[in-house]
Amino acid sequence: MKSLLKMTWMESKLFLREPLGAFFTLVFPLMMLFLFGSIYGNEPTEYFNGRGTVDISVPAYTAMIIATTSLVGLTITMASYREKGILRRLRTTPVSPLVILVAQVIVLFMMTAIGMILLVVAGKLVYQLRFDGNALSVVAGFILCSLSFFALGFVLAGLMPTARTAQVVGMVLLYPMLFLSGAGFPRELLPEAIIKVSTFLPLTYVVTLLRGLWIGDPWSQHLTEVFVLVGILVLGVLISIKTFRWE
Protein backbone atom coordinates (compact mmCIF):
# COMPACT_ATOMS: atom_id res chain seq x y z
CA MET A 1 0.00 0.00 0.00
CA LYS A 2 2.81 2.35 0.95
CA SER A 3 4.58 1.58 -2.30
CA LEU A 4 1.39 2.18 -4.32
CA LEU A 5 0.97 5.60 -2.73
CA LYS A 6 4.60 6.55 -3.28
CA MET A 7 4.56 5.21 -6.82
CA THR A 8 1.37 7.11 -7.64
CA TRP A 9 2.75 10.33 -6.19
CA MET A 10 6.02 9.84 -8.07
CA GLU A 11 4.29 9.13 -11.36
CA SER A 12 2.07 12.22 -10.96
CA LYS A 13 5.16 14.37 -10.53
CA LEU A 14 6.78 12.76 -13.55
CA PHE A 15 3.62 13.29 -15.60
CA LEU A 16 3.58 17.00 -14.83
CA ARG A 17 7.31 17.31 -15.52
CA GLU A 18 6.78 15.98 -19.03
CA PRO A 19 5.64 19.18 -20.74
CA LEU A 20 4.11 17.58 -23.83
CA GLY A 21 1.86 15.12 -22.02
CA ALA A 22 0.66 17.72 -19.55
CA PHE A 23 0.01 20.15 -22.41
CA PHE A 24 -2.18 17.78 -24.41
CA THR A 25 -4.13 16.62 -21.37
CA LEU A 26 -4.61 19.87 -19.52
CA VAL A 27 -3.95 22.86 -21.78
CA PHE A 28 -4.71 21.94 -25.39
CA PRO A 29 -8.41 21.03 -24.83
CA LEU A 30 -8.91 24.38 -23.09
CA MET A 31 -7.30 26.16 -26.04
CA MET A 32 -9.69 24.36 -28.40
CA LEU A 33 -12.64 25.32 -26.20
CA PHE A 34 -11.66 28.98 -26.23
CA LEU A 35 -10.89 28.94 -29.95
CA PHE A 36 -14.23 27.50 -31.05
CA GLY A 37 -16.06 29.27 -28.22
CA SER A 38 -14.79 32.60 -29.47
CA ILE A 39 -15.77 31.78 -33.06
CA TYR A 40 -19.24 30.32 -32.49
CA GLY A 41 -20.13 31.42 -28.96
CA ASN A 42 -22.54 29.21 -27.07
CA GLU A 43 -25.89 30.35 -28.44
CA PRO A 44 -28.43 27.52 -28.69
CA THR A 45 -28.98 26.45 -32.29
CA GLU A 46 -31.33 24.01 -33.91
CA TYR A 47 -28.34 22.43 -35.51
CA PHE A 48 -27.35 21.03 -32.10
CA ASN A 49 -30.92 20.38 -30.93
CA GLY A 50 -31.23 23.58 -28.99
CA ARG A 51 -27.73 23.52 -27.54
CA GLY A 52 -24.63 25.62 -28.18
CA THR A 53 -21.21 24.73 -29.60
CA VAL A 54 -19.60 24.76 -26.15
CA ASP A 55 -22.31 22.53 -24.66
CA ILE A 56 -21.55 19.97 -27.33
CA SER A 57 -17.77 20.44 -27.17
CA VAL A 58 -17.16 19.87 -23.46
CA PRO A 59 -18.13 16.15 -23.49
CA ALA A 60 -16.51 15.72 -26.93
CA TYR A 61 -13.21 17.26 -25.79
CA THR A 62 -13.37 15.07 -22.70
CA ALA A 63 -13.38 12.11 -25.10
CA MET A 64 -10.40 13.70 -26.84
CA ILE A 65 -8.48 13.90 -23.55
CA ILE A 66 -9.28 10.28 -22.77
CA ALA A 67 -8.03 9.18 -26.19
CA THR A 68 -4.86 11.28 -26.06
CA THR A 69 -3.79 10.19 -22.56
CA SER A 70 -4.47 6.53 -23.36
CA LEU A 71 -3.14 6.15 -26.86
CA VAL A 72 -0.19 8.51 -26.63
CA GLY A 73 0.62 9.23 -22.96
CA LEU A 74 0.15 5.79 -21.49
CA THR A 75 1.47 3.91 -24.50
CA ILE A 76 4.69 5.87 -24.76
CA THR A 77 5.30 5.83 -21.01
CA MET A 78 4.86 2.07 -20.70
CA ALA A 79 6.77 1.23 -23.89
CA SER A 80 9.69 3.47 -22.97
CA TYR A 81 9.74 2.18 -19.37
CA ARG A 82 10.15 -1.24 -20.87
CA GLU A 83 12.63 -0.24 -23.56
CA LYS A 84 14.91 1.76 -21.27
CA GLY A 85 15.06 -0.94 -18.60
CA ILE A 86 13.06 1.01 -16.03
CA LEU A 87 10.71 -1.97 -15.64
CA ARG A 88 13.74 -4.26 -15.51
CA ARG A 89 15.10 -2.34 -12.56
CA LEU A 90 11.72 -2.52 -10.82
CA ARG A 91 11.60 -6.23 -11.47
CA THR A 92 14.59 -6.79 -9.18
CA THR A 93 12.61 -5.39 -6.25
CA PRO A 94 9.76 -7.03 -4.34
CA VAL A 95 7.24 -4.58 -5.81
CA SER A 96 4.38 -6.24 -7.69
CA PRO A 97 3.87 -5.39 -11.36
CA LEU A 98 0.27 -4.64 -10.41
CA VAL A 99 1.43 -1.71 -8.29
CA ILE A 100 3.24 -0.26 -11.29
CA LEU A 101 0.21 -0.62 -13.56
CA VAL A 102 -2.35 0.55 -11.00
CA ALA A 103 -0.23 3.62 -10.22
CA GLN A 104 -0.17 4.47 -13.94
CA VAL A 105 -3.94 4.07 -14.20
CA ILE A 106 -4.60 6.22 -11.13
CA VAL A 107 -2.31 9.00 -12.33
CA LEU A 108 -3.67 9.06 -15.87
CA PHE A 109 -7.23 8.90 -14.58
CA MET A 110 -6.63 11.82 -12.23
CA MET A 111 -4.99 13.87 -14.96
CA THR A 112 -7.80 13.10 -17.40
CA ALA A 113 -10.34 14.06 -14.74
CA ILE A 114 -8.51 17.31 -14.05
CA GLY A 115 -8.53 18.01 -17.80
CA MET A 116 -12.29 17.50 -17.84
CA ILE A 117 -12.85 19.61 -14.73
CA LEU A 118 -10.87 22.46 -16.30
CA LEU A 119 -13.11 22.27 -19.37
CA VAL A 120 -16.28 22.31 -17.28
CA VAL A 121 -15.11 25.21 -15.12
CA ALA A 122 -13.96 27.26 -18.13
CA GLY A 123 -17.21 26.47 -19.95
CA LYS A 124 -19.28 27.55 -16.96
CA LEU A 125 -17.36 30.72 -16.27
CA VAL A 126 -16.90 31.96 -19.82
CA TYR A 127 -19.72 30.46 -21.87
CA GLN A 128 -22.53 29.66 -19.40
CA LEU A 129 -22.20 25.97 -20.13
CA ARG A 130 -25.53 24.10 -19.96
CA PHE A 131 -25.77 20.75 -18.23
CA ASP A 132 -28.99 18.69 -18.28
CA GLY A 133 -27.65 15.33 -17.19
CA ASN A 134 -27.18 13.54 -13.92
CA ALA A 135 -23.74 14.29 -12.50
CA LEU A 136 -23.31 10.77 -11.10
CA SER A 137 -24.19 9.23 -14.46
CA VAL A 138 -21.66 11.42 -16.21
CA VAL A 139 -18.97 10.47 -13.67
CA ALA A 140 -19.79 6.76 -14.09
CA GLY A 141 -19.71 7.10 -17.89
CA PHE A 142 -16.43 8.98 -17.68
CA ILE A 143 -14.89 6.23 -15.54
CA LEU A 144 -16.05 3.50 -17.93
CA CYS A 145 -14.75 5.36 -20.99
CA SER A 146 -11.39 6.13 -19.37
CA LEU A 147 -10.74 2.59 -18.12
CA SER A 148 -11.79 1.13 -21.43
CA PHE A 149 -9.34 3.33 -23.32
CA PHE A 150 -6.54 2.80 -20.79
CA ALA A 151 -6.91 -0.92 -21.43
CA LEU A 152 -6.53 -0.20 -25.13
CA GLY A 153 -3.40 1.81 -24.37
CA PHE A 154 -1.90 -1.06 -22.37
CA VAL A 155 -2.61 -3.46 -25.24
CA LEU A 156 -0.83 -1.15 -27.64
CA ALA A 157 2.13 -0.72 -25.25
CA GLY A 158 2.38 -4.48 -24.87
CA LEU A 159 2.25 -5.21 -28.58
CA MET A 160 4.65 -2.52 -29.81
CA PRO A 161 8.31 -3.52 -29.76
CA THR A 162 9.77 -0.07 -29.04
CA ALA A 163 8.69 3.28 -27.64
CA ARG A 164 9.24 4.80 -31.05
CA THR A 165 6.83 2.46 -32.84
CA ALA A 166 4.37 2.80 -29.97
CA GLN A 167 4.43 6.55 -30.49
CA VAL A 168 3.94 6.33 -34.24
CA VAL A 169 1.18 3.73 -34.07
CA GLY A 170 -0.51 5.62 -31.23
CA MET A 171 -0.54 8.81 -33.28
CA VAL A 172 -1.73 7.05 -36.42
CA LEU A 173 -4.65 5.58 -34.50
CA LEU A 174 -5.38 8.75 -32.58
CA TYR A 175 -5.57 11.47 -35.21
CA PRO A 176 -8.05 10.02 -37.68
CA MET A 177 -10.12 8.91 -34.72
CA LEU A 178 -10.17 12.44 -33.26
CA PHE A 179 -11.46 13.87 -36.55
CA LEU A 180 -13.86 11.11 -37.50
CA SER A 181 -15.43 10.24 -34.18
CA GLY A 182 -16.74 13.69 -33.35
CA ALA A 183 -14.24 14.25 -30.54
CA GLY A 184 -12.24 16.99 -32.27
CA PHE A 185 -15.22 18.78 -33.81
CA PRO A 186 -18.96 18.16 -33.79
CA ARG A 187 -20.13 15.06 -35.59
CA GLU A 188 -22.97 17.06 -37.10
CA LEU A 189 -20.41 18.64 -39.44
CA LEU A 190 -19.38 15.30 -40.91
CA PRO A 191 -20.87 13.83 -44.10
CA GLU A 192 -23.06 10.75 -43.88
CA ALA A 193 -20.43 8.40 -45.35
CA ILE A 194 -17.85 9.30 -42.72
CA ILE A 195 -20.34 8.85 -39.92
CA LYS A 196 -20.76 5.29 -41.20
CA VAL A 197 -16.99 4.75 -41.05
CA SER A 198 -16.90 6.15 -37.55
CA THR A 199 -18.96 3.26 -36.20
CA PHE A 200 -15.78 1.21 -36.45
CA LEU A 201 -13.84 3.59 -34.22
CA PRO A 202 -13.87 2.91 -30.46
CA LEU A 203 -13.70 6.63 -29.71
CA THR A 204 -17.08 7.17 -31.41
CA TYR A 205 -18.72 5.21 -28.62
CA VAL A 206 -17.01 7.34 -26.00
CA VAL A 207 -18.21 10.54 -27.68
CA THR A 208 -21.77 9.27 -28.10
CA LEU A 209 -22.01 8.04 -24.51
CA LEU A 210 -20.54 11.16 -22.93
CA ARG A 211 -22.56 13.55 -25.09
CA GLY A 212 -25.72 11.57 -24.38
CA LEU A 213 -25.22 11.43 -20.62
CA TRP A 214 -24.34 15.12 -20.65
CA ILE A 215 -27.77 16.08 -22.01
CA GLY A 216 -29.56 13.66 -19.72
CA ASP A 217 -30.18 10.64 -21.92
CA PRO A 218 -31.07 7.56 -19.86
CA TRP A 219 -28.53 4.72 -19.84
CA SER A 220 -31.07 2.50 -21.59
CA GLN A 221 -30.63 4.63 -24.69
CA HIS A 222 -26.87 3.89 -24.74
CA LEU A 223 -26.68 0.15 -24.19
CA THR A 224 -24.71 -0.31 -27.42
CA GLU A 225 -22.02 2.11 -26.26
CA VAL A 226 -21.85 0.51 -22.81
CA PHE A 227 -21.67 -2.93 -24.35
CA VAL A 228 -18.86 -1.98 -26.74
CA LEU A 229 -16.84 -0.13 -24.09
CA VAL A 230 -17.19 -2.89 -21.49
CA GLY A 231 -16.13 -5.34 -24.21
CA ILE A 232 -13.03 -3.30 -25.00
CA LEU A 233 -12.24 -3.05 -21.30
CA VAL A 234 -12.51 -6.78 -20.63
CA LEU A 235 -10.69 -7.83 -23.78
CA GLY A 236 -8.08 -5.13 -23.29
CA VAL A 237 -7.30 -6.23 -19.73
CA LEU A 238 -7.05 -9.88 -20.80
CA ILE A 239 -4.81 -9.12 -23.77
CA SER A 240 -2.58 -6.74 -21.85
CA ILE A 241 -2.08 -9.33 -19.11
CA LYS A 242 -1.08 -11.80 -21.85
CA THR A 243 1.22 -9.37 -23.62
CA PHE A 244 2.80 -7.68 -20.59
CA ARG A 245 6.58 -7.92 -20.80
CA TRP A 246 9.17 -6.64 -18.36
CA GLU A 247 11.71 -6.19 -21.13
Add this chain to the structure above:
Amino acid sequence: MNPIVKVEGLHKAYCATVAVDTVSFEVQEGEIFGMVGPNGAGKTTTIECLEGLRKPDRGQVTVLGVDPQHDAHFLHLHAGMQLQQSNLPERMKVWEALDLYSSFYPKAAKWEELLVQLGLEEKRNAPFAKLSGGQKQRLFIALALLPDPQLIFLDELTTGLDPQARHAIWELISEVRSKGKTILLTTHYMEEAERLCDRVAILDHGRIVALDTPEELIRSLGGEERIVFSVDSKLPPEFEDNVRQIGQLVVQGERVTVHGETSQGSLVVDVVSLLSRQNIQFRNLQTEQPTLEDVFLKLTGREMKD
Protein backbone atom coordinates in the same frame (compact mmCIF):
# COMPACT_ATOMS: atom_id res chain seq x y z
CA MET B 1 29.21 -23.37 6.35
CA ASN B 2 26.40 -23.18 3.85
CA PRO B 3 27.22 -21.40 0.65
CA ILE B 4 25.20 -18.23 -0.09
CA VAL B 5 25.02 -19.14 -3.76
CA LYS B 6 25.20 -22.64 -5.15
CA VAL B 7 25.17 -23.35 -8.86
CA GLU B 8 25.31 -26.86 -10.29
CA GLY B 9 25.36 -27.67 -13.98
CA LEU B 10 23.68 -24.44 -15.05
CA HIS B 11 22.83 -24.48 -18.73
CA LYS B 12 21.10 -21.80 -20.78
CA ALA B 13 20.75 -21.43 -24.54
CA TYR B 14 19.07 -18.79 -26.67
CA CYS B 15 17.74 -20.58 -29.73
CA ALA B 16 20.82 -22.30 -31.12
CA THR B 17 23.36 -20.24 -29.20
CA VAL B 18 24.57 -21.76 -25.97
CA ALA B 19 25.13 -18.88 -23.57
CA VAL B 20 25.97 -20.84 -20.43
CA ASP B 21 27.27 -24.37 -20.68
CA THR B 22 27.22 -26.54 -17.54
CA VAL B 23 28.53 -23.96 -15.10
CA SER B 24 29.00 -24.91 -11.44
CA PHE B 25 30.36 -22.87 -8.54
CA GLU B 26 29.64 -21.78 -4.99
CA VAL B 27 29.89 -18.41 -3.29
CA GLN B 28 30.67 -18.36 0.43
CA GLU B 29 29.38 -15.86 2.92
CA GLY B 30 31.37 -12.63 3.11
CA GLU B 31 33.43 -13.07 -0.01
CA ILE B 32 33.61 -11.07 -3.20
CA PHE B 33 33.21 -13.55 -5.99
CA GLY B 34 33.93 -12.38 -9.52
CA MET B 35 33.01 -13.74 -12.91
CA VAL B 36 35.34 -12.41 -15.57
CA GLY B 37 35.59 -12.97 -19.26
CA PRO B 38 35.06 -11.24 -22.56
CA ASN B 39 31.67 -10.01 -23.75
CA GLY B 40 29.46 -12.93 -24.65
CA ALA B 41 31.21 -15.33 -22.27
CA GLY B 42 27.95 -15.94 -20.40
CA LYS B 43 28.55 -13.81 -17.32
CA THR B 44 25.37 -11.78 -17.52
CA THR B 45 23.19 -14.75 -18.40
CA THR B 46 24.57 -16.60 -15.38
CA ILE B 47 24.01 -13.71 -13.00
CA GLU B 48 20.50 -13.16 -14.37
CA CYS B 49 19.63 -16.80 -13.78
CA LEU B 50 20.76 -16.30 -10.18
CA GLU B 51 18.68 -13.13 -9.87
CA GLY B 52 15.54 -14.91 -11.02
CA LEU B 53 15.32 -12.82 -14.18
CA ARG B 54 15.98 -15.74 -16.50
CA LYS B 55 14.92 -19.34 -16.37
CA PRO B 56 17.77 -21.83 -16.69
CA ASP B 57 17.28 -24.66 -19.19
CA ARG B 58 19.01 -27.13 -16.90
CA GLY B 59 20.85 -27.19 -13.62
CA GLN B 60 20.35 -26.43 -9.96
CA VAL B 61 20.55 -22.88 -8.67
CA THR B 62 20.18 -22.00 -5.00
CA VAL B 63 20.54 -18.42 -3.82
CA LEU B 64 20.15 -17.52 -0.13
CA GLY B 65 18.70 -20.99 0.31
CA VAL B 66 15.92 -20.65 -2.28
CA ASP B 67 15.36 -21.41 -5.94
CA PRO B 68 15.25 -18.03 -7.72
CA GLN B 69 12.58 -19.30 -10.11
CA HIS B 70 10.19 -20.25 -7.32
CA ASP B 71 11.01 -17.70 -4.67
CA ALA B 72 11.89 -14.62 -6.67
CA HIS B 73 9.95 -12.48 -4.20
CA PHE B 74 12.02 -13.69 -1.26
CA LEU B 75 15.20 -13.15 -3.22
CA HIS B 76 14.23 -9.64 -4.28
CA LEU B 77 13.50 -8.81 -0.64
CA HIS B 78 16.90 -9.98 0.61
CA ALA B 79 19.35 -9.44 -2.23
CA GLY B 80 20.50 -6.18 -3.76
CA MET B 81 20.81 -6.10 -7.52
CA GLN B 82 22.50 -3.81 -9.96
CA LEU B 83 21.83 -4.67 -13.58
CA GLN B 84 23.98 -4.16 -16.61
CA GLN B 85 21.18 -2.51 -18.53
CA SER B 86 18.64 -0.58 -16.56
CA ASN B 87 17.50 2.96 -16.08
CA LEU B 88 15.31 5.24 -14.09
CA PRO B 89 12.89 7.75 -15.59
CA GLU B 90 14.90 10.70 -16.89
CA ARG B 91 13.18 13.30 -14.77
CA MET B 92 13.21 11.33 -11.53
CA LYS B 93 15.45 13.02 -8.96
CA VAL B 94 18.10 11.16 -7.00
CA TRP B 95 16.32 11.51 -3.64
CA GLU B 96 12.99 10.56 -5.20
CA ALA B 97 14.40 7.34 -6.60
CA LEU B 98 15.81 6.38 -3.19
CA ASP B 99 12.60 7.37 -1.44
CA LEU B 100 10.44 5.42 -3.90
CA TYR B 101 12.58 2.29 -3.88
CA SER B 102 12.86 2.26 -0.10
CA SER B 103 9.06 2.00 0.07
CA PHE B 104 9.32 -1.43 -1.57
CA TYR B 105 11.12 -3.00 1.40
CA PRO B 106 9.57 -3.58 4.82
CA LYS B 107 12.89 -2.90 6.54
CA ALA B 108 14.71 -0.58 4.19
CA ALA B 109 18.06 0.95 5.08
CA LYS B 110 17.92 4.71 5.70
CA TRP B 111 18.31 6.24 2.29
CA GLU B 112 19.49 9.57 3.65
CA GLU B 113 22.52 7.76 5.05
CA LEU B 114 23.19 5.95 1.80
CA LEU B 115 23.05 9.27 -0.02
CA VAL B 116 25.93 10.54 2.12
CA GLN B 117 27.83 7.25 2.13
CA LEU B 118 27.82 7.10 -1.67
CA GLY B 119 28.78 10.73 -2.10
CA LEU B 120 25.54 11.70 -3.79
CA GLU B 121 24.42 14.35 -1.34
CA GLU B 122 25.24 17.20 -3.69
CA LYS B 123 23.23 15.50 -6.42
CA ARG B 124 20.21 14.96 -4.20
CA ASN B 125 17.93 17.08 -6.40
CA ALA B 126 19.52 16.27 -9.74
CA PRO B 127 17.33 14.44 -12.27
CA PHE B 128 18.60 11.00 -13.30
CA ALA B 129 19.30 12.10 -16.89
CA LYS B 130 21.72 14.78 -15.68
CA LEU B 131 23.96 12.39 -13.72
CA SER B 132 27.35 11.28 -15.02
CA GLY B 133 27.98 7.58 -15.66
CA GLY B 134 29.78 7.19 -12.35
CA GLN B 135 27.02 8.97 -10.43
CA LYS B 136 24.36 6.78 -12.04
CA GLN B 137 26.26 3.68 -10.99
CA ARG B 138 26.64 5.02 -7.46
CA LEU B 139 22.90 5.60 -7.36
CA PHE B 140 22.32 2.03 -8.56
CA ILE B 141 24.63 0.76 -5.81
CA ALA B 142 22.61 2.80 -3.33
CA LEU B 143 19.39 1.23 -4.64
CA ALA B 144 20.99 -2.22 -4.37
CA LEU B 145 21.89 -1.47 -0.73
CA LEU B 146 18.38 -0.33 0.21
CA PRO B 147 17.10 -3.78 1.26
CA ASP B 148 20.11 -4.01 3.61
CA PRO B 149 20.91 -7.19 1.70
CA GLN B 150 23.06 -10.14 2.69
CA LEU B 151 24.00 -10.60 -0.92
CA ILE B 152 24.63 -8.06 -3.67
CA PHE B 153 24.79 -8.71 -7.40
CA LEU B 154 26.81 -6.25 -9.46
CA ASP B 155 26.78 -6.77 -13.21
CA GLU B 156 29.44 -4.87 -15.20
CA LEU B 157 29.45 -2.13 -12.63
CA THR B 158 32.25 -0.02 -14.04
CA THR B 159 31.92 -0.64 -17.77
CA GLY B 160 32.19 2.61 -19.67
CA LEU B 161 33.42 4.62 -16.70
CA ASP B 162 36.62 6.65 -16.79
CA PRO B 163 39.51 5.35 -14.65
CA GLN B 164 38.93 7.89 -11.89
CA ALA B 165 35.25 7.02 -11.50
CA ARG B 166 36.16 3.34 -11.64
CA HIS B 167 38.64 3.67 -8.79
CA ALA B 168 36.06 5.55 -6.72
CA ILE B 169 33.58 2.71 -7.26
CA TRP B 170 36.21 0.13 -6.27
CA GLU B 171 36.71 1.89 -2.98
CA LEU B 172 32.98 1.90 -2.39
CA ILE B 173 32.75 -1.81 -3.03
CA SER B 174 35.58 -2.51 -0.60
CA GLU B 175 33.71 -0.46 2.02
CA VAL B 176 30.49 -2.35 1.39
CA ARG B 177 32.31 -5.64 1.77
CA SER B 178 33.88 -4.58 5.02
CA LYS B 179 30.33 -4.49 6.41
CA GLY B 180 30.12 -8.24 5.93
CA LYS B 181 28.09 -8.36 2.74
CA THR B 182 28.61 -11.05 0.15
CA ILE B 183 29.15 -9.73 -3.35
CA LEU B 184 28.87 -11.50 -6.67
CA LEU B 185 30.12 -9.38 -9.54
CA THR B 186 30.88 -9.67 -13.21
CA THR B 187 33.43 -7.63 -15.08
CA HIS B 188 35.48 -7.76 -18.20
CA TYR B 189 38.23 -5.70 -16.60
CA MET B 190 40.81 -8.17 -15.33
CA GLU B 191 42.35 -5.43 -13.20
CA GLU B 192 39.02 -4.95 -11.46
CA ALA B 193 38.71 -8.64 -10.68
CA GLU B 194 42.27 -8.71 -9.37
CA ARG B 195 41.72 -5.66 -7.18
CA LEU B 196 38.35 -6.58 -5.70
CA CYS B 197 37.73 -10.29 -5.76
CA ASP B 198 38.58 -12.97 -3.24
CA ARG B 199 37.89 -15.61 -5.83
CA VAL B 200 37.52 -15.38 -9.56
CA ALA B 201 35.85 -17.62 -12.13
CA ILE B 202 37.14 -17.06 -15.62
CA LEU B 203 34.44 -17.68 -18.21
CA ASP B 204 34.91 -18.24 -21.90
CA HIS B 205 32.24 -19.39 -24.37
CA GLY B 206 29.84 -20.14 -21.54
CA ARG B 207 32.18 -22.36 -19.56
CA ILE B 208 34.28 -21.78 -16.47
CA VAL B 209 37.86 -22.30 -17.62
CA ALA B 210 39.46 -21.54 -14.27
CA LEU B 211 38.33 -20.77 -10.73
CA ASP B 212 40.54 -19.74 -7.82
CA THR B 213 41.91 -16.75 -5.94
CA PRO B 214 43.50 -14.20 -8.28
CA GLU B 215 46.93 -14.82 -6.68
CA GLU B 216 46.69 -18.56 -7.17
CA LEU B 217 45.47 -18.23 -10.74
CA ILE B 218 48.36 -15.95 -11.57
CA ARG B 219 50.86 -18.14 -9.77
CA SER B 220 49.75 -21.32 -11.44
CA LEU B 221 48.76 -20.04 -14.85
CA GLY B 222 50.16 -16.56 -15.22
CA GLY B 223 53.31 -17.84 -16.80
CA GLU B 224 56.41 -15.81 -16.49
CA GLU B 225 57.61 -12.87 -14.52
CA ARG B 226 59.91 -10.38 -16.24
CA ILE B 227 62.82 -8.42 -14.78
CA VAL B 228 63.90 -5.53 -16.95
CA PHE B 229 66.91 -3.27 -16.40
CA SER B 230 69.46 -1.20 -18.30
CA VAL B 231 73.23 -1.54 -18.23
CA ASP B 232 75.88 0.86 -19.48
CA SER B 233 78.51 -1.68 -20.45
CA LYS B 234 78.35 -5.08 -22.05
CA LEU B 235 77.33 -7.91 -19.72
CA PRO B 236 80.13 -10.27 -18.76
CA PRO B 237 79.63 -13.78 -20.27
CA GLU B 238 79.82 -15.28 -16.81
CA PHE B 239 76.68 -13.36 -15.78
CA GLU B 240 74.87 -14.49 -18.89
CA ASP B 241 75.66 -18.12 -18.12
CA ASN B 242 74.44 -17.78 -14.55
CA VAL B 243 71.24 -16.07 -15.59
CA ARG B 244 70.43 -18.76 -18.13
CA GLN B 245 70.24 -21.22 -15.28
CA ILE B 246 67.31 -19.37 -13.70
CA GLY B 247 65.52 -18.02 -16.73
CA GLN B 248 65.67 -16.74 -20.26
CA LEU B 249 67.85 -13.76 -21.14
CA VAL B 250 67.12 -11.24 -23.85
CA VAL B 251 69.55 -8.36 -24.50
CA GLN B 252 68.53 -5.50 -26.75
CA GLY B 253 71.25 -2.87 -26.77
CA GLU B 254 71.51 -1.65 -23.18
CA ARG B 255 68.06 -3.03 -22.25
CA VAL B 256 68.18 -6.41 -20.57
CA THR B 257 65.17 -8.62 -19.88
CA VAL B 258 65.15 -11.77 -17.79
CA HIS B 259 62.13 -14.02 -18.16
CA GLY B 260 61.48 -16.49 -15.38
CA GLU B 261 58.78 -18.78 -14.06
CA THR B 262 56.52 -17.10 -11.55
CA SER B 263 56.35 -20.13 -9.33
CA GLN B 264 60.01 -19.72 -8.43
CA GLY B 265 59.12 -16.65 -6.45
CA SER B 266 62.61 -15.32 -5.92
CA LEU B 267 63.56 -14.26 -9.43
CA VAL B 268 64.22 -10.62 -8.48
CA VAL B 269 66.39 -11.58 -5.56
CA ASP B 270 68.41 -13.98 -7.69
CA VAL B 271 68.95 -11.50 -10.52
CA VAL B 272 69.85 -8.59 -8.24
CA SER B 273 72.24 -10.63 -6.18
CA LEU B 274 73.95 -11.90 -9.34
CA LEU B 275 74.30 -8.33 -10.56
CA SER B 276 75.77 -7.05 -7.32
CA ARG B 277 78.03 -10.04 -6.86
CA GLN B 278 79.61 -9.33 -10.21
CA ASN B 279 79.66 -5.58 -9.64
CA ILE B 280 77.55 -4.78 -12.68
CA GLN B 281 76.13 -1.24 -12.73
CA PHE B 282 72.45 -1.22 -13.62
CA ARG B 283 69.61 1.34 -13.87
CA ASN B 284 65.81 1.36 -14.02
CA LEU B 285 65.24 -2.13 -12.72
CA GLN B 286 61.59 -3.11 -12.99
CA THR B 287 59.73 -6.28 -12.39
CA GLU B 288 56.72 -7.03 -14.50
CA GLN B 289 54.28 -9.30 -12.74
CA PRO B 290 51.86 -11.37 -14.74
CA THR B 291 48.21 -10.39 -14.38
CA LEU B 292 44.89 -12.10 -14.93
CA GLU B 293 45.18 -10.88 -18.52
CA ASP B 294 48.12 -13.24 -18.94
CA VAL B 295 46.14 -16.02 -17.28
CA PHE B 296 43.32 -15.51 -19.78
CA LEU B 297 45.77 -15.42 -22.67
CA LYS B 298 47.36 -18.64 -21.52
CA LEU B 299 44.03 -20.39 -20.98
CA THR B 300 42.34 -19.38 -24.20
CA GLY B 301 45.17 -18.36 -26.50
CA ARG B 302 43.37 -15.08 -27.05
CA GLU B 303 43.70 -11.57 -25.67
CA MET B 304 40.80 -10.20 -23.65
CA LYS B 305 39.13 -7.55 -25.73
CA ASP B 306 36.36 -5.12 -24.88
